Amino acid sequence: MFFKDCKEKMELLEKGKDEQPLLPELPVQKTFDYVLVADKLDDVMDRKYQKQDEFLKELKKKKISIKRIEHDGKLFYGLRAPNDIFEDYQYLLKVSDSCNWCHDEKGLTQANKIRIVHYILENTFIKTGEKLDDLMMEDVFETMFCLHEKKEQKMLRASWAKWGNFYKGQPFDEIKCYFGEKVALYYLWLGWYTKLLVPASVLGIVVFLYALAFFNTSPLIDEVCNSNITMCPPCEKRCDIWNLSDTCSYAKVSHLFDNEGTVAFAMFMAIWATLFLELWKRHRAKYVSKWKVFDWCDEEEEMIMKIVNDPDCQLKEFTHSYKRSALVLILVTVMLMVIIGITHFLVVVRVIAAPLMSESKWEFMSEHSKTLAVLLGAVVHYVTIQIMTKVNRWVAQKLSYLEKPNSFAARERSFTIKMFTFQFFTLFSSLFYIAFFLGRINGHPGNYVRLAGYRLEECHPSGCLTDLFIQMAVIMLLKQTINNILEFSVPWVKGFVRKKTAKRLKRNCGRCYRKACRDNRKDIEPCDTCKIRNWLRNYHLGNTDAFSLFNEFLEMVIQFSFTTIFVAAFPLAPLLALINNILEIRLDAIKMVRLERRLIPRKTNDIGVWTKILEAVGVMAVIANGLVIGISSDFIPRLVYRYHYGPCANGSTSSHCMQGYINDTLSIAYMRQGRQDEFVLPRERNLFNVTQCSYRDYRDAEDYSLTPKFWLVLAMRFAFVILFEHVVVLCKFVAAWFVPHSATSVKNKRMKDKLERLKDELKEKTKTKSTDV
Structure with a gap:
């Protein structure tokens, strides 16, 4: 209805508050x-x-x-x-x-x-x-x-899209009515994911504090810091021998992320991923039943849309071409090989950077060359991710169109799977190299493996898990921080420009309403000036498209992958994800409601193919964490030493069970003095002036052959991986069986609704028959 008092409207116009409605609510749809x-x-x-x-x-x-x-x-x-x-x-x-x-x-x-x-x-x-x-x-x-609808937009802004509401629940029903079910389900999923990150974060902090509690009493740290062992050069021609005690700080950091607590935490996170998905399905069922979209079918709605658009439309039949499918499969494989090739480039960067930094004039750089090389590799990896994201999207789009799917929903599923696959390999190829190949394919003294003329990297005597932790921490922090800044700042700048432009039309819009008041026209159509002001307000907002919500989902699912797959190397990952998500919910809400154009509302009853992707990530989390603990960490070698080779294996109680472990994991090599790149066999020691040095491996000093200890540790590693994965997979199946996908109340409500609908249909039929008679 029109404002009862024109003076009241004019006062609002003079104040110039954007949140006040500038157009009256007309009795007819305008x-x-x-x-x-x-x-x-x-x-x-x-x-x-x-x-x-x-x-x-x-x-x-x-x-x-x-x-x-x-x-x-x-x-x-x-x-x-x-x-x-x-x-x-x-x-x-x-x-x-x-x-x-x-x-x-x-x-x-x-x-x-x-x-x-x-x-x-x-x-x-x-x-x-x-x-x-x-x-x-x-x-x-x-x-x-x-x-945007100003009244509803103002309500969402007050109850949801404000930083001050970060501790409040989200109004999912209002979000559904304004943005559609697809956006509402995204925030429902994100809120549920954030809520379940709380126990994971708490346990991760407990594991971290457990490591800190034994920080100063660990015999492994003490053995490294007080060692007089001479280590072999980490590179050739430019590196010299070094003392193990020089890496005391590195050994302390390694202990924080490679201890007994990480095993239990990794097993918990694998089961947590399954419980999260099962509880999410149950949580989703409650809302989609409430919103009357439990049985929604995207393909059928698209068919209805076709008929509404063109009553004479023709059916687009399903087709399948083995040639086209084979071509898509080949192109996907080629793309994955390119991404893996980029991973090799990152390895080359790390391999070359370490020796170059070691001969730097800056003392800090030369002393911490290996750590700085790892950090540099992580930063270069992040830059590569930003570039490849655009390339991956373009390729995934072309491949999804090449498949010629039958509907938009099918094309969207195809694109989502390809884009996630490309992004997963882009982000995780380097991490898989560090977790499973670093220090295991570099050869041995006298027969090192070289890349671009440089020796491959070796693991630190304290373990390889710290390198994985540094890589994950840098990528997660950079990706989340920089992405959030860009996501918010770009639409904010456009919104600032929009406000400046809109103010120039305020005076003309006021004149339009003055004329309406003078003519006493309560049914007047708003003038073009006022219309264009509202249109310009939306025109100058940030652009949105079909990828806007997809980008948010992809970001969160990638974060979920970081949080679960390599969590054994980074117990604080759930905590970082929790802090990020608390900010992400309000950041995305502010961006969608205030800074961007209105998203096209989409009706759906699930998060789509993302559910299958999350299930696949859960399976990979079990496999990867089992391999990280069994192969990458020193958990198994420590167990073998404790119960088979250490002091406690012989019943001794006078010393700690892990006393002498670091020295037990090192092998001896002989090198010519003055020739740091030339190693000799023990029988040649009398021919040259040689120096004895140590390196991390289980090899015989006489001929560099693998010792029986290596094969025992390897057998125990594989036995642990098999046992870990079978136990966790069994727990996942039990958890999936224990938690039903739909609550009993939801099932009963749906059956009751169907019964009432059938009764109504029967009553309608009876009424029609009586009318005909």
């Missing part, structure tokens, strides 16, 4: 469903002008009304679809096979109308066969967007 923007073209013979005009005529044939407003050299077209289209959609939805009980009890909302109009725009063709996406690529139209 909301535009969509806005198209194009550059003004005066030449009617211009090819762009003709295509623009032809597209608009096609829309008019579908009875879509168009309001044209010119401003600052641009043309804004407000689009409003007739009610007939929405009525047809509701009827077809009601009589469809699997969606007959999926409709919203409140009727067709503005969010649903936006979705229908968006589909019509995306599937309207001109005579040349081009559609809107093609016309936008040719600059016939600049952009298109749907409008």
Whole structure:
């Protein structure tokens, strides 16, 4: 209704508060469903002008009304679809096979109308066969967007999209009504994921504090820090021998992330991943049942949309080509090989950086050359991730179109799987190298493996897990921090520009309302100045597209992978993820509600193929953590030493059971003095002036052959991996069986709804028969 007092409205206009509604609520529907923007073209013979005009005529044939407003050299077209289209959609939805009980009890909302109009725009063709996406690529139209609803936007801003609400729950029902079920389910999943990170974070802190508690009493740290062992040069020609005690700080850090507590924590996180997914399915069922979309079918809704858009549309049949599938498989394999090749480049960077830094004039760089090389490799890896993300997206798009899927939902699933696969290999290839290959394929003195003329890296005598921890910590911190800053700052700058532009129209809009008040016209249509002000407010917001929500999902699923797959090397990963997610929820909310254009509402009943991806990540977490503990960490060699070779193995209680462990893991080699790159066999010691040095391995000093101790440790490593994985997988199956996917209350409510619907249908039939009689 119009404002009762014009003076009241004018006071609000003079105050200039953006949160106050500038347009009155009219008794008839005046909301535009969509806005198209194009550059003004005066030449009617211009090819762009003709295509623009032809597209608009096609829309008019579908009875879509168009309001044209010119401003600052641009043309804004407000689009409003007739009610007939929405009525047809509701009827077809009601009589469809699997969606007959999926409709919203409140009727067709503005969010649903936006979705229908968006589909019509995306599937309207001109005579040349081009559609809107093609016309936008040719600059016939600049952009298109749907409008924010100011009243609902203000409510969401107050109750959700504020930093001060970080401790409050999220209004999922309001999010669903405004942004659609797909966005609501994203925030429902993110909120549930964040909530379940709390116990994982607490246990991770406990494991970390456990390591700190025995920090000063560990005999392993004491053995490294007070050692007089001479170690072999880490590289050739440019490196010299060094003392094991020089790496005392490195040994202390290694102990924090490679101890007995990490085994229990890794097993807990593998089971946690399964419980999280099972409890999520149960949590999701509660809301999708409440929203009446439990049985929703994306493919069937798309078919309904086709009929609404074109009643004479033809069915797009399912097709399958083995040649096309083989081609896609080959191209995916080639892309993965390229990504793995980039991983080799990162290895080369680390291999070359360490010796170059060791001969630096700066004392700090030369003393910590290995650690700095690891940090440099992590930073270069992060830069590579940013570049490859764009490449991966382009390739995944092309491959998903090459498959020629039957529907948009199928193409979206195909793209999601390919994009995640490429991103997973991009992010984790380097981590897999550090976890499972670093220090194991570098050879031995006199027969080192070289890459680009340089020796491959070796593990520190305290273990290889610290390198993995550094790589994960740098990537997680850089990725989360920089990405969040960019995600927020870019839309904020655009929003700042938008406010400056909108203020220039405030005075003209005020004049428009003064005229309405003077004429006492309560049913007056808002003037073009006020319309264009609202349209410009949305026009200057950050752009959104089909990838906007996909990017958020991908970021969180990658974070979930970091949190679970290599958590044995980084127990604090759940804590970092928890802190990030608390900020991420409000950051994404502020961005969607205040800084970006309105997302196209999508109806769905699940997070889609992401559920399958999360299940696959859970399986990989079991395998990877078992391998990290069994192969990468020193947990098994320490157990073997404690119970088979150490002081306690002989029943001695006078010393610690791990006393002498570090020395037990080192082998001896002989090298010519003055020739740091030349090693000799023991029988040649009398021919040269040699120096004895140690290196990390189980090899015989006489001929560098592997000792029986190596084979015993290797057998125990594999035995542990098999036992760990079988036990955890069994626990995962028990957890999946124990937690039902849907709560009993949800099942009963759905059965009750179906029973009532069938009774209503029978009553309707009886009433019809009595009327006919």
